[in-house]
Structures are given as structure tokens and as C-alpha cells.
Amino acid sequence: MSQVNKLQYLSKTIFSLCILATVMLYLGCSKSETPTAVPAQTNTTAPEGNESSNVSQLEAPPKKSESQSHELPVITFGNDAPSTSSANGEMKSGEKQNETFEADKRADVVIAALKDLQILLGTWRGITQKNFDGSKALDETNWVWDFKTNPKQPALVMSSEASPYYRNASMTFIPESEQYQLQLTDDEGQTSTLIGVFTSEIKDEPGDDDKPQRSYKLEFTEKEPEDKTKRLVFNQQNNNRYLLEVYEQRGGNDRFFRVDTVSTQREGTSMALIDEGYGERTCIISGGLGTITVSYQGKSYYVCCTGCKAAFEEEPERWIARFEEQSKSMN
Incomplete structure (x- = not known):
């Protein structure tokens, strides 16, 4: 066999082996298991006889019950305090503490504003300048602090059984408007609200005994109800005496006219500064x-x-x- 014929024979042999290897490789791959798609819905009910059902092992996570989802906290931002309320509106301990803190802060502001007026604390006897049923009316009042009616809104309160102008009075300070407020209740239970401003600032000056004596004028004008307009002025003369000046607005005029003055004297312990x-x-x-x-x-x-x-x-x-x-x- 010539050299050329040998080379041709060798080439044909190599080519035949390559074809054979390719065919065998293809046949081996076709015998491997082909994955099947998992159906969208499967029957999860086990057959009788406790035989296992032919279901995919990839199961969907269990759904949360409504009660579980409602227990998730509602997270709020913009507050230094941690999340304190839940989706069902229940108040948590942190929220209660924060509310108590805010209430205490508000109460402190009110107390500080009323501190300059607590010269009123104590028992006082007053007599009207105006006659009622042929004689002047005598009035005895006792001013005290009130922290129970509204803990967020402390007040100086007093009651009177003989005053012709009120049965109860409550004086406080409103932080939002930075105004003093006086609420009066008459013998019929009707309530009126008056807003107060200083017309004469607080002064502490030495008296005859060289002790500081406090004086000021605090004017309260009625805002509610609108059909009645009156004005009360607390004219503090010194530590032991103040005048309660009573004014009324007449004929739709903006002017107020004084209708009475109640001269009030302290009884008992002086609140000397x-x-x-x-x-x-x-x-x-x-x-x-x-x-x-x-x-x-x-x-x-x-x-x-x-x-x-x-x-x-x-x-x-x-x-x-x-x-x-x-x-x-x-x-």
C-alpha cells in the first residue's frame, strides 16, 4: 500500500470514530430524566389508606390569620419615643408615659403663670358698694388650688354662697393663647367665660412694715355667651386687700360702665411676700x-x-x- 493510500485510510478511520462518539453522547443525554413543571394547583388531599399524594415538595408559606396581622405594630417616625400604638388603637405603656410627661409639662407652665396670682389664696370677706334688697351684700370666699378637676389645667378656684355675681369661679392660664381665663358659674348653673389681660403689671413695693406688698390689675372680659357682656377687674391693692370691680356693657356700646365694687379684705394668715x-x-x-x-x-x-x-x-x-x-x- 502506498504512502498516500495509508494516509487516506487513517483519515477515514478517525472521521468514523468521531461520528460514532457523537452518536453515543447524544443517546446517553436523551436517557436522562427531564424535569416536569409543577402544576399551578395540586390536590393536597391525601388518598385513602394514608398513602402519600403526588404533590410538589415546594409548598406555599401558610397564610397569616387576621388576628395575627392585627397584632403588627404601627411604626411612626418623627418622635424620639419608640413605637407605642398598635393597629387596633390600643395605647401602649410608652405612649401613656409620653402623655403623662406632656401633661406634667403643661401643668408646670400653668402653675408658673398662676404663681404670681396666688396672693389670692386664703379666706377673704367682701362687702358690695351696691345695695341688694335694701342692704349691702356680704361675701366670704376661700381661694385654693385645684389640681383634680383637670390635671392638665390647674386652676385657682373659689366658691361663694352669698355673692350676687357668682357661685363658683375658676381662674387659670391657657398656654396656647398665652391668656388668663376666668370661668364663672351663677346660682342657676349657667357658665360664662372671660379672658384676662393685665392693665396694670404686677409690682412688689415695700409697705408700711417694709415688707414687699403686691399690686396689679387683671381685667377679665366676657367672651361667652356673646349676648351677655360683663367685665370683672381684680384690683389687688396689697397683700391683704383687693377690689373686685364689676362692669357691664350697655346698649350695644363698646364702652363698659362700672356697676359695683366689692371691697375684699383678707382673714387669717397673710401671704406676705x-x-x-x-x-x-x-x-x-x-x-x-x-x-x-x-x-x-x-x-x-x-x-x-x-x-x-x-x-x-x-x-x-x-x-x-x-x-x-x-x-x-x-x-
Whole structure:
């Protein structure tokens, strides 16, 4: 066999082997198992006899019940406090603490604004200039703090059985409008609201005994109801005397006319101001002159009136903590 014929024979042999290898490779792949698609819906009910059903092992995650989804917290942003409310509107402990903190802050603002007016605290006897049923009316009132009616809105309150102008009065300060407010209730239970401004600023000047004497004029004008318009002016003369001036608006005129003046004199302990403070006799709640002793866990404190006494007895730890915090900030 010539050399050329040998090369041709070798080439044909190699080519035949390649064809054979390709055919065998193709036949081997065709015998492998081809994956089948999982149907969209499968019958998950097991057949009788506890035989396993032919279902895919890739199961969908279980659906959450409605009760589980409702327990998810509602997360809010823009507040330093953690999430405190749930989707069903229930108030969590953090939210309650935050609300209590805000209420205490508001109460502190009101107390600070009324502190300059607590010269009114105590028992007073008044006599009208105007005659009623042929004689002047005598009036006895007792001003105290009120922390119970609305803890967020402390007030100076008093009641009178003989005043011809009111049965109850509540004086407070509204932080939002930065105005004083006076609410009066008459003998028929009707309530009127008056807004107050200082027409003469608070002054503390030495009296005949060289002790500071407080004076001011605080004018309250009726805003509700609109069909009645009256004005009351607290004209504080000194620590132990004030005039309650009564004005009325007549004939749709903007002018007010004075119709009476109630001259009021303090009875009992004077709330005389002391430049250096009241020392250990400082009221733990209002900061005024303490006239009543209260105690908690063996320690005694002073309060200035029955209203502060009631507030202390209801929440002693709150007021003690507040007083100690204020004392630290002053030192």
C-alpha cells in the first residue's frame, strides 16, 4: 500500500470514530430524566389508606390569620419615643408615659403663670358698694388650688354662697393663647367665660412694715355667651386687700360702665411676700407660703392650701420628685 493510500485510510478511520462518539453522547443525554413543571394547583388531599399524594415538595408559606396581622405594630417616625400604638388603637405603656410627661409639662407652665396670682389664696370677706334688697351684700370666699378637676389645667378656684355675681369661679392660664381665663358659674348653673389681660403689671413695693406688698390689675372680659357682656377687674391693692370691680356693657356700646365694687379684705394668715423666699416653709407644689404640714414616708413637707394638700395626698411621689428636681435646678 502506498504512502498516500495509508494516509487516506487513517483519515477515514478517525472521521468514523468521531461520528460514532457523537452518536453515543447524544443517546446517553436523551436517557436522562427531564424535569416536569409543577402544576399551578395540586390536590393536597391525601388518598385513602394514608398513602402519600403526588404533590410538589415546594409548598406555599401558610397564610397569616387576621388576628395575627392585627397584632403588627404601627411604626411612626418623627418622635424620639419608640413605637407605642398598635393597629387596633390600643395605647401602649410608652405612649401613656409620653402623655403623662406632656401633661406634667403643661401643668408646670400653668402653675408658673398662676404663681404670681396666688396672693389670692386664703379666706377673704367682701362687702358690695351696691345695695341688694335694701342692704349691702356680704361675701366670704376661700381661694385654693385645684389640681383634680383637670390635671392638665390647674386652676385657682373659689366658691361663694352669698355673692350676687357668682357661685363658683375658676381662674387659670391657657398656654396656647398665652391668656388668663376666668370661668364663672351663677346660682342657676349657667357658665360664662372671660379672658384676662393685665392693665396694670404686677409690682412688689415695700409697705408700711417694709415688707414687699403686691399690686396689679387683671381685667377679665366676657367672651361667652356673646349676648351677655360683663367685665370683672381684680384690683389687688396689697397683700391683704383687693377690689373686685364689676362692669357691664350697655346698649350695644363698646364702652363698659362700672356697676359695683366689692371691697375684699383678707382673714387669717397673710401671704406676705419674702424677698429671700419661704425657706423650708415653701409649698412643695405651688412654691407659695406653706401653711399646712403634710408627710410621706416619715418626712414632712409644707403646702399652702387645702387644694395643694389634696393633690399631695393623691400623688405624693410625683410632687416630691418635681420639687426635688426644681430645687436642684435652682442650686
